[in-house]
Amino acid sequence: MDRIRIAGGRRLNGSIPISGAKNATLPLMIASLLTEETLVLENVPRLADVGLLQRILGNHGVDVMIGGKRPGETSYDGQTLHICAANIIDTTAPYELVSRMRASFWVIAPLLARMGEARVSMPGGCAIGTRPVDLLIMALERLGAAIEIDGGYVVARAGRGLKGGEIKFPKVTVGGTHTAIMAASLANGTTVIENAAREPEIKDVADCLNKMGAKIAGAGTSRIVIEGVARLGGARHRVIPDRIETGTYAMAVAMTGGDVVLENAQPELLQAALDVLIRAGVEVTPTNAGIRIARDGSGLAPVDVTTQPFPGFPTDLQAQLMALMTRGRGISHITETIFENRFMHVQELARLGARIALSGERATIEGVDRLKGAPVMATDLRASVSLVIAALAAEGETMVNRVYHLDRGFERLEDKLAGCGAAIERISA
Numbered sequence: 001m002d003r004i005r006i007a008g009g010r011r012l013n014g015s016i017p018i019s020g021a022k023n024a025t026l027p028l029m030i031a032s033l034l035t036e037e038t039l040v041l042e043n044v045p046r047l048a049d050v051g052l053l054q055r056i057l058g059n060h061g062v063d064v065m066i067g068g069k070r071p072g073e074t075s076y077d078g079q080t081l082h083i084c085a086a087n088i089i090d091t092t093a094p095y096e097l098v099s100r101m102r103a104s105f106w107v108i109a110p111l112l113a114r115m116g117e118a119r120v121s122m123p124g125g126c127a128i129g130t131r132p133v134d135l136l137i138m139a140l141e142r143l144g145a146a147i148e149i150d151g152g153y154v155v156a157r158a159g160r161g162l163k164g165g166e167i168k169f170p171k172v173t174v175g176g177t178h179t180a181i182m183a184a185s186l187a188n189g190t191t192v193i194e195n196a197a198r199e200p201e202i203k204d205v206a207d208c209l210n211k212m213g214a215k216i217a218g219a220g221t222s223r224i225v226i227e228g229v230a231r232l233g234g235a236r237h238r239v240i241p242d243r244i245e246t247g248t249y250a251m252a253v254a255m256t257g258g259d260v261v262l263e264n265a266q267p268e269l270l271q272a273a274l275d276v277l278i279r280a281g282v283e284v285t286p287t288n289a290g291i292r293i294a295r296d297g298s299g300l301a302p303v304d305v306t307t308q309p310f311p312g313f314p315t316d317l318q319a320q321l322m323a324l325m326t327r328g329r330g331i332s333h334i335t336e337t338i339f340e341n342r343f344m345h346v347q348e349l350a351r352l353g354a355r356i357a358l359s360g361e362r363a364t365i366e367g368v369d370r371l372k373g374a375p376v377m378a379t380d381l382r383a384s385v386s387l388v389i390a391a392l393a394a395e396g397e398t399m400v401n402r403v404y405h406l407d408r409g410f411e412r413l414e415d416k417l418a419g420c421g422a423a424i425e426r427i428s429a
């Protein structure tokens with residue numbers, strides 16, 4: 001398994017290109033199942049999860065063609081995917097594949113809406129706690145699906161097609177909202193979703209579906225209204241920039257000090273996180289090219305932050321913020337309200353000398369003067385990158401083991417950081 005070696009203490013200066021959003025790309029690829037025509041996605045990041053979803057879709061009979069390079073393109077430009085689900089040959093998504101990537105469970109919605117049936121494995125647990133699918137199932141039932149659990153599989157049927165309905169989520173769920181929108185797009189009649197997730201990726205997927213002929217209004221707000229249509233067609237769509245990647249590099253620069261432009265980044269996608277950085281004393285300037293992040297030699301003010309659904313501070317940046325605050329000038333608090341058990345990084349950060357106490361969903365971080373490099377282990381995607389951030393500011397060498405988690409969500413992380421002066425390299429197994 002690959003490892004990443006980091007020698008800490010260097011400031012970051014230069015620019016980092018931000019890739020297309022993983023969390024928009026995955027549901028966009030899944031939306032291709034809704035039509036016989038070709039969906040063309042631009043600015044798709046080169047990530048392990050994209051490759052895995054390609055395999056999962058391939059199992060249903062979907063052809064994915066990756067466009068070649070154009071003149072003038074650099075290796076950082078996103079890929080163009082041509083996805084064609086003209087013939088769906090299998091409506092089962094097996095355990096071996098779904099268990100490796102939770103979001104692949106979402107194929108249940110387009111398969112059911114278009115084919116009248118779907119058999120998708122329950123995803124099972126993962127490193128960040130129990131992540132149930134009860135609300136996704138509830139949404140499909142509200143649209144008239146008959147659901148049965150059989151041998152670890154969710155079997156969904158709608159012989160005469162789905163019918164528009166009212167879906168009120170008791171809790172904000174991104175996956176639930178994606179699933180409801182995709183299913184309702186091909187249902188007969190009108191669907192109203194209340195307490196919908198407002199994440200930018202929801203709006204991006206709805207924008208693409210509307211280009212495909214869907215009638216979705218209100219995406220990006222908590223009330224979404226969908227007029228079902230009989231069929232959807234092909235479209236061409238450019239994936240929005242990755243706000244989690246943006247926030248991660250912003251925190252890396254805040255950690256080491258320096259001056260970096262995050263190219264293509266859009267501040268409105270992560271305003272809550274940028275506000276926290278500004279409160280901590282980081283300079284954040286929107287520019288024509290993206291967002292400029294700078295910090296001089298002065299220290300970081302501690303913060304008190306609670307994760308929330310969008311537009312609040314994202315859970316997917318919680319571990320990175322915690323790494324940053326290990327060097328704050330005083331005591332910070334971070335409360336995680338979205339996922340239980342999403343503090344796997346705490347023990348590993350402690351190996352670098354961080355002082356963090358946990359009490360239920362609240363972490364208290366006492367800033368220390370210095371961190372010291374050590375071997376650490378990556379546990380999940382966001383936790384792994386928090387270790388990289390801490391290592392960039394730690395004295396001496398840190399070896400991050402099990403970096404395959406990083407490759408799921410960060411495109412060429414070591415190249416992007418090395419390009420700004422970090423001493424970081426991948427050691428291939």
Ligand code: UD1
Nearest residue numbers: 023103131132133134135136172173174175176316338339
């Ligand atoms: C998505 C993101 C993930 C992010 C998360 C929260 C993708 C591919 N993944 O995950 O990176 O961390 O949103 O912003 O976009 N819940 C239920 N029942 C359900 C579904 C969810 O109780 O049926 C709960 C979850 O346990 C969690 C909360 O709702 O506590 C939010 O989860 P959800 O928004 O659904 O996360 P994902 O869509 O899986």
